[in-house]
Amino acid sequence: MSDVLLRTGSLSFAYPERAGLFRRAASREVVKQVDLAVPRGSxxxxxxxxxxxxxxxxxxxxxxxxxxSGGIQFDGLEIGGISEAEMRPLRARIQMIFQDPQSSLNPRLRLGVTLTRPLKVYGRIKGRRDQRDRAAALLDLVGLPTAFIDRYPHELSGGQRQRAGIARALALEPDFIVADEIVSGLDVSTQAHILLLLRELRARLGLTLVFISHDLSVVRVLCDDVAILHHGEVVEYGPVARIFSAPRDDYTRQLLSAIPLPDVEPGWLDDSSPFVPPQQQGSAA
Ligand SMILES: Nc1ncnc2c1ncn2[C@@H]1O[C@H](COP(=O)(O)OP(=O)(O)O)[C@@H](O)[C@H]1O
Ligand SMILES: [Mg+2]
Structure with missing residues (x-):
């Protein structure tokens, strides 16, 4: 077992552009020759x-x-070129959480149903009692009260919806999660609580995460390594502490100078601050 869970080699991607009447189908690369290695648990x-x-x-x-072009290795297996059918056995282990929880939370379904749907699809639910227990456990994992089982997404705050989105992604006990801008659009204090939740879950569940953000300041509290992407290319890549203390690339320096000073509770960016589950704080963010 390698200690790298996910690796990419010269990974490139171009969206196909449609041909016009006098134009041949062309393509423009938006991901260029990306080499990343994500250690297990990082x-x-x-x-x-x-x-x-x-x-x-x-x-x-x-x-x-x-x-x-290029390759993607997941747990030692080359998955870049394989078919959806071949991908299927791996799907439960790999999850993505999106900025807009609307896309993962069906507005017409109660949370209890939505959270356990992936388990149902994989035949891992044994009856109604089990379904409620599993939903309650998932809510608890992300710091939401059990009573939320019967709530609809619109009855939740933005932060609570993101927690529910995280819970849904965790249902199948994946080992790899890509979280795409999941704290963008939340107020700074709610962002902090979600980041601390992810940090705690990562430690407790041994998750490997790729955390996407346009905001360099939020990666500091959670990430071990940072890759800076500019026009589809990785222009800087290394341990988070090094990137913040000694950025090598001009573009990174530009991003660093744009970081606003956080105006939340002192210490939330401080790595030593203990994680306090939101229930103990009285209200879930
Ligand atoms: N479905 C698509 N078809 C064609 N071009 C796309 C599509 N999605 C994104 N793009 C283009 O690819 C580039 C990268 O987009 P994206 O990956 O969404 O960047 P980011 O998430 O950093 O904002 C942009 O130039 C965008 O316009
Ligand atoms: Mg995006």
Whole structure:
């Protein structure tokens, strides 16, 4: 067993562009020659401005997209070119969480149903009692009260919806999760609580994460390594502490200078601050 769970080699991707009447189908690479290695149990931050290719790269890593060239190895297995049928046995182990929890939380279904749907699909639910127990356990894992089983997504705050999105992604006990801008759009204090939740889950469940953000400041609290993406290329890649203390690339320096000072509770960016489950704080963010 290698200590690298996910590795990419010269990974590239171009969206096919449609041919026009006087134009041949062309393509433009939006992910270029990306080499990453994500050690088991670690968190890699993927940072870059809007349009830099983060979502495309994330979708490649979970094989929602097929690489134009280059490879992706998951747990020692080359998955870059394999078919959806061949991917199927791996699907439960690989999850993606999106910025917009709307896409994973069906507005017409109660949370208890939504959270356990992946388990149902994989035949891992034994009756109604079991379904409720599993839903309750998932809610508990992300710091939401059991009573939320019967809630609809619109009855939740933004932070609570993101927690529910995380719970759903955890249902099948995956070992690899790509989280795409999941704290963007939340207020800073809610962002902090979600980051601390992820940090705690990562430690407790031994998760390997790729955490995508356009905001370099949020990766500091969670990530071991950071890759900076610019026009589809990794321009800087290394341990988070090194990137923050001694950035080598001009573009990284630019991103660092744009970081606003956090105005939340002192210490939340401090790695030594203990994780306090939200129930104990009175209310879940
Ligand atoms: N479905 C698509 N078809 C064609 N081009 C796309 C598609 N999705 C994204 N792009 C283009 O690919 C580039 C990278 O986009 P994306 O991966 O969404 O970046 P990011 O997540 O960093 O904002 C952008 O130029 C975007 O316009
Ligand atoms: Mg994106």
């Amino acid at each position: 968190v890699l931050g993927l940072v870059g401005e809007s349009g830099s290719g983060k979502t495309t790269l994330g979708r490649l890593l979970v094989r929602l997209l097929k690489p134009t």
